[in-house]
Amino acid sequence: MKKLTGLLFMLLAGVLTLAGCSEEGNGAEGEGDSIKIVAAHNQTSPENPYQDGLVEFKEVAEEKSEGNIEVEVHAGTLGTSESELVEKLKLGGADVVLVSPGFMSKAGIDEIDLFALPYVFDSYEHWESVVDGEVGEQMADIINEKSNNDFKLLGYWSAGVRHYYGKKPLESMEDIKGMKYRTQTSGAVANYWKQTGAVPTSVAWGELYQGLQQNVVDAAENSYPYFVQQNHHKTENGKYITETGHDYTTRFLLVNGKKFDTYSDEQKEIIMEAAEASVETERKSVLEQEEEYKEKAIEDGAEVNEIDREPFIELAEPIQEKTAKEIGAEEMLQKIRELK
Structure with missing residues (x-):
């Protein structure tokens, strides 16, 4: 900070x-x-x-x-x-x-x-x-x-750093292909996950526990405090957590x-x-x-693994550039990259 x-x-x-x-005083009326x-x-x-x-x-x-x-x-x-x-x-x-x-x-x-x-x-x-x-x-x-x-x-x-959690761990990008993945279903984020081979699927947050239980979706993504507090990691389709770290x-x-x-x-x-x-x-x-909630997930039986993020990052870069151009934020994107 x-x-x-x-x-x-x-x-x-x-x-x-x-x-x-x-x-x-702009606001003199509130003075005192x-x-x-x-x-x-x-x-x-x-x-x-x-x-x-x-x-x-x-x-x-x-x-x-x-x-x-x-x-x-x-x-x-x-x-x-x-x-x-x-x-x-x-x-x-x-x-x-x-x-x-x-x-x-x-x-x-x-x-x-x-x-x-x-x-x-x-x-x-x-x-x-x-x-x-x-x-x-x-x-x-x-x-x-x-x-x-x-x-x-x-x-x-x-709101933390978001990771994948689903019915199987990801060892490579190939593993997410064809999976019904609860994430945004339109825009640049949805386009990104489509390019990984996933199938972006809409499920309301309050209904996601049931959606994971009933195979409405195969996987989802969020940060530890949010999905562990909701016990998503205790479902069969949420017990494998791969630290993709795709969104701070x-x-x-x-x-x-x-x-x-x-x-x-x-x-x-x-x-x-x-x-x-x-x-x-x-x-x-x-x-x-x-x-705290990562430890709790592991104690509850969830399995956590890391993954080589480089292929995911390389896939994201042209999408970042395309989006920045569309919204007139190319200069800001460059500044963000220079701060890495």
Whole structure:
């Protein structure tokens, strides 16, 4: 996280600069007034890293403001789909929400797809150097501009590194051919898995345990905390885990930009400090849980193996380049590659 503080400082500096350009306060109306922030994510498990991150956001914001800012955290209670949460963010039913690249691209912010392409990141260190640096700052500006200030980025969270798990281990790319694979069924990600020979298949997350049990799908992919908490590894079609490491995932902590602009300068600064603390806490929680749930999976009888990722990476590179060209993000892709 060596560049995290720098990124958040730049975001905060930009916020305060804009505030200083207006009369006494872009948000003078909120000066000294107490505010309540409703913060929500779509996971219902109290052990989820998202919950850890938002609880930290709440504690720091309330402590630093000495009660001037109250934060109400919702774990799946405002909606278990991202579309519900973002709709509430736009309409004022929520003030801070967490979303994935897939939803953001559906909202017309195509550049976001760059962060979700297979093998665009090759380690946590690489991912952090990208999102906490110049590229992350550029993406934050794109999000704010293209959403017409509906979305302002508070920080980049992680949902772990995603791996294959299925009815048999992968020793090479040949082993995935013909397998019904629960993943995205359209776009660059689906195209990538089709080229490996897999058959991308759609199954709702809440129905995936049953889908693995009943052979609706032969395999799926996700990070350890998510699929182990759901006991997918205990099914016959989920017990073999191959560490493909194809996606170091990005999640976006967003605030309603228009509402944020009505807060006092002091409140804005505290919110950004709380966001920085939440980023550090959530990422730490992800790393700890990945180790914890990997061990749990093995204890429960799952089998884990590594694989030569190079053929998978080589297959991904032209797809990355094609997608970057289509969405006008070729320069950003080059910067990402230079940071490896």
